[in-house]
Amino acid sequence: MMTKEIEQFEDGNATLELANMLKEYAVSKTILNGGDPASALFGAAMKVLQDQHGKDGWIPVAKRWLQTLIDAEGAPTSYN
Known part of the structure; x- marks a missing residue:
């Protein structure tokens, strides 16, 4: 049985x-085509989420992903 902390990790x-x-x-892609890596990364992330979760299903996943990044600031997570 996993604890909530282990599941979140x-x-x-x-x-x-x-x-x-995605990075x-x-x-x-930016090496081949030029441009900004951050913009390419964000665009790639949204495209993958749309492809995997459908036209409307990707939005909650994207919100959770971005919220996880925000919550990781200074917290012991797999991001840091």
Whole structure:
């Protein structure tokens, strides 16, 4: 049985893994096409979420992802 803390940490790890994959894609894309890596990363993240969760289903996932990043500020999570 997982505690709430372990479950949240595991969710953070899964999010971090996805973020790392998207970062690699965004950096590669900007090397090939020029542009801003941060914009490419955000665009790639939203596209992947839309592809995986549908036209409307991606929005709650994106909100949770961004809230996780905000909440991670100074907290012991898989992000830091």
